[in-house]
Amino acid sequence: MSRNNELQDIMDLLKKLEGKKYGICIRDTEGIIKYINSIYLKNINCEAESFIKGDKKESILNERDCYLKQKTIKENNVCEKDPFIKFIGKSDSISEALNIATKASKGNSNVVIFGESGTGKELIAEGIHKGSYRANGPFIRVNCAAIPSNLLESELFGHERGAFTGAIRKKLGKFELAENGSIFLDEIGDLEKSLQVKILRVIQEKEFQRVGGEETLKTNARIIAATNRNLKKMVEQGDFREDLYYRLNVIPIQLPPLRNRKDDIELLIDYFLEKMNLQLNKNVKFITGRAMKVFMNYNWPGNIRELENIIERIMTLIDEDYIDIHHIPKGILEQDKTFINENDKSKGGINNILSISAKDEILPLKVYEKKIIETALKKYGSFNAAGKALGISHKTVAAKSRQYGVEKQVIWDKRNKVK
Secondary structure (H helix, E strand, O other): OOHHHHHHHHHHHHHHOOOOOOOOEEEOOOOOEEEEOHHHHHOOOHHHHOOOOHHHHHHHHHHHHHHHHHHHHHHHOOOOOOOOOOOOOOOHHHHHHHHHHHHHHOOOOOEEEEOOOOOOHHHHHHHHHHOOOOOOOOEEEEEOOOOOHHHHHHHHHEEOOOOOOOOOOOEEOHHHHOOOOEEEEEOHHHOOHHHHHHHHHHHHHOEEEOEOOOOEEEOOOEEEEEEOOOHHHHHHOOOOOHHHHHHHOOEEEEOOOHHHOHHHHHHHHHHHHHHHHHHHOOOOOEEOHHHHHHHHHOOOOOHHHHHHHHHHHHHHHOOOOEEOHHHOOHHHHOOOOOOOOOOOHHHOOHHHHHHOOOOOOOOOHHHHHHHHHHHHHHHHOOHHHHHHHHOOOHHHHHHHHHHHOOOOOOOOOHHHHHO
């Protein structure tokens, strides 16, 4: 077999391995690089480096180094230059919030992060901590809404042995554990008035007492709070202490809901595709344009957390290497007024394949092929009959049916039997 034919065979193999964790470098007999796949660039080895010259070598090594750095940051949770690397977004409102958060991280002032549930408040709080001089200290999280009020005081300030029934030993509170670091008080709007007073004392005097104790303890923990409630309105209604509000609200950061930053949806989906491919051992490569439109038109009441859960659900259940409309949960489709009903032929849906024009969006061939196989089986009820109608063998229909997860549906017409 000639060198060119051998090279072509390897190139064909590479196409099958696209997206998988293989690294292959092809060079000719003179050592000139002919092909390097994208995965290989991320895992380039010393042997291959010796065959790459000049600017080509430099660009490849730069790409590898960039990849390894990002991988290290993600895996080891290390933030070298950007403490907000976990937060995905580039819209104007997000850029403004990140700019304020970056400046806040350099100081020691109290911060309150406002935003609906699922907008990423904890990621911002973590970034503020990691961008500060306290980065080597602990970052302690407390969800004030998740802990019963009768236990929250002990959780925050600790307790002495015998302070109450069940207190069989001394317990350190979160403020003690956050020494030389930061404490993140999530959903602070759910604090009862009695605890609000004690938090106020911690802010003003930098001191507290354990439950059942007499010793006054000092703390230097920085407080970063967050809430999905309107604290100013709560102050007006008498549900939140005014003095605590102004003590906390030194640097306010407002995170917009996902419906107000739709420019970031595509970016977030790309990130979640990559993340879920690794977690679920999948190889989903893209989302179709019309499916993306559905996601863009949806209001996302659960914000980023809901988007991530939906992508995880879809990728867990699908067998294809792409996401299309028929993969999207019905609850989301039903809220999309612009959704194209596939049964409406006048709208040029997938059922009306012959009406496709150059102006229409062209979907992957697999999408059309699956629909044709599915429709033929529903109409004719068997692999043999469907194959004859489509001009292919029944074995091909059966193989395609298995590939796309389409089950044949035998429809018996009792009226014809009677006749």
